[in-house]
Amino acid sequence: MWRAPRLSRPVDADLSVPGSKSLTNRYLVLAALADGSCLIRRPLHSRDSALMVAALRALGAVVDEVPGDGDFGPDLRVTPLPAGGGDTRPRAVDCGLAGTVMRFVPPLAGLVAGTTTFDGDPHARRRPMGSIIAALRGLGVPVDDGGSGSLPFAVRGEGDVRGGHLVIDASASSQFVSALLLVGARFTEGLHLEHVGKPVPSLDHVRMTVETLRSLGVAVDDSVPNHWRVSPGPIAAFDVAVEPDLSNAGPFLAAAVVTGGTVRVRNWPEDTTQVGDEWRRILPLMGATAVLDGDVLTVTGGASITGGTFADTSELAPTVAALCALAETPSVLSGIAHLRGHETDRLAALVAEINRLGGDAEETADGLVIRPAALHGGVFRTYDDHRMATAGAIIGLAVDGVEVENIGTTAKTMPEFPELWAAVTGTAGTNGSGDAGARGPAAARA
Ligand SMILES: O=C(O)C1=C[C@@H](OP(=O)(O)O)[C@@H](O)[C@H](O)C1
Numbered sequence: 001m002w003r004a005p006r007l008s009r010p011v012d013a014d015l016s017v018p019g020s021k022s023l024t025n026r027y028l029v030l031a032a033l034a035d036g037s038c039l040i041r042r043p044l045h046s047r048d049s050a051l052m053v054a055a056l057r058a059l060g061a062v063v064d065e066v067p068g069d070g071d072f073g074p075d076l077r078v079t080p081l082p083a084g085g086g087d088t089r090p091r092a093v094d095c096g097l098a099g100t101v102m103r104f105v106p107p108l109a110g111l112v113a114g115t116t117t118f119d120g121d122p123h124a125r126r127r128p129m130g131s132i133i134a135a136l137r138g139l140g141v142p143v144d145d146g147g148s149g150s151l152p153f154a155v156r157g158e159g160d161v162r163g164g165h166l167v168i169d170a171s172a173s174s175q176f177v178s179a180l181l182l183v184g185a186r187f188t189e190g191l192h193l194e195h196v197g198k199p200v201p202s203l204d205h206v207r208m209t210v211e212t213l214r215s216l217g218v219a220v221d222d223s224v225p226n227h228w229r230v231s232p233g234p235i236a237a238f239d240v241a242v243e244p245d246l247s248n249a250g251p252f253l254a255a256a257v258v259t260g261g262t263v264r265v266r267n268w269p270e271d272t273t274q275v276g277d278e279w280r281r282i283l284p285l286m287g288a289t290a291v292l293d294g295d296v297l298t299v300t301g302g303a304s305i306t307g308g309t310f311a312d313t314s315e316l317a318p319t320v321a322a323l324c325a326l327a328e329t330p331s332v333l334s335g336i337a338h339l340r341g342h343e344t345d346r347l348a349a350l351v352a353e354i355n356r357l358g359g360d361a362e363e364t365a366d367g368l369v370i371r372p373a374a375l376h377g378g379v380f381r382t383y384d385d386h387r388m389a390t391a392g393a394i395i396g397l398a399v400d401g402v403e404v405e406n407i408g409t410t411a412k413t414m415p416e417f418p419e420l421w422a423a424v425t426g427t428a429g430t431n432g433s434g435d436a437g438a439r440g441p442a443a444a445r446a
């Protein structure tokens with residue numbers, strides 16, 4: 001149990017956050033397929049990125065840590081998968097609970113000769129995988145899943161994939177689309193991917209994939225909704241710096257909103273495909289101000305938090321929900337039915353944990369309704385979900401006696417969370433006892 005710092009004074013902090021999970025894991029996959037050695041500067045170092053690195057090594061890529069100028073660990077030098085195939089002995093990939101690993105790596109394994117088995121944490125076996133398994137079979141790559149349609153399974157790659165027109169249902173996760181687009185240029189005929197079904201969720205993440213591919217010289221036509229055409233061709237070797245993770249900046253910006261204080265996040269990109277850039281739109285709707293000046297985003301909380309209607313917040317939803325639980329007016333979160341297939345069933349988990357603290361939250365068909373209520377202390381369960389842990393920390397800023405279960409689960413995408421939270425809240429060394437801590441600006445990673 002981690003006692004969440006409770007603050008009755010405004011935060012005032014400058015902060016750098018570690019690299020984007022989504023960009024780091026895309027660049028890693030693309031580096032494994034590139035036409036030369038690649039350098040990934042300021043990557044994320046977390047459980048999800050470590051699992052991706054291990055997966056690429058299992059498939060035959062070489063990933064070396066090299067010194068860099070990032071605040072959060074070394075750079076990564078990637079030597080791509082051997083052209084013409086390498087070691088074909090059976091290999092195993094641990095997906096942990098990482099959606100990017102369980103969705104992005106199986107199509108890559110389809111391009112590598114030999115059998116690759118995939119498994120993960122217990123809950124990983126319950127995350128949607130059927131569309132990836134069906135897609136691989138549709139591409140002529142045998143997959144042995146014992147009929148389960150989920151992890152664990154084995155992919156029997158033959159070293160190349162012809163590609164062409166492929167129809168999938170990506171309504172359960174945008175990662176199904178991203179996974180196939182990432183490797184499509186290396187299919188002999190490229191890929192024409194078509195989605196059929198309910199809308200693809202988290203479309204910002206598909207845009208990130210398309211823009212990342214284009215930045216590396218891959219031609220992608222996404223001019224027709226639900227169709228993506230990736231031309232066959234090389235992926236240019238690259239040297240890139242990873243943007244900070246704007247989704248993971250969210251809980252710290254939320255600390256400014258909850259306490260009526262100010263948080264400044266450094267290195268905020270001017271142009272980005274990250275959904276976390278939406279904080280600049282969302283937080284002002286809740287009564288805060290958000291100003292991007294150069295590369296510093298400054299968020300200052302208002303006198304109180306206003307609820308509202310928030311659509312398609314994707315991976316930002318748990319942070320938004322935590323703020324809504326502290327708001328003075330009701331909120332509706334919509335377009336997030338697929339969160340039931342995330343690290344945990346996030347809709348059920350958020351309702352259970354907010355209500356356990358005396359809140360008034362309810363599931364709808366595609367989201368949540370959260371009404372104002374006086375919250376009290378108690379245990380906030382996290383279900384091995386990093387964003388549940390940070391949601392508990394946010395609520396704990398305003399409510400006495402909130403204890404967050406397994407704060408270590410934040411290591412999935414931000415192992416530094418407890419340390420950065422202590423710095424931003426000025427509670428380092430106080431064992432979470434909030435106001436007893438140091439006053440004044442917390443200069444996290446100054
Ligand atoms: O492609 C990606 O990097 C991601 C896509 C989204 O997945 P879903 O479409 O399953 O929500 C998002 O929630 C996840 O955190 C990261």
Ligand SMILES: C=C(OP(=O)(O)O)C(=O)O
Pocket residue numbers: 097098099100315342343387413
């Ligand atoms: C849904 C998430 O992760 P994953 O990449 O495991 O799907 C998330 O980080 O909010």
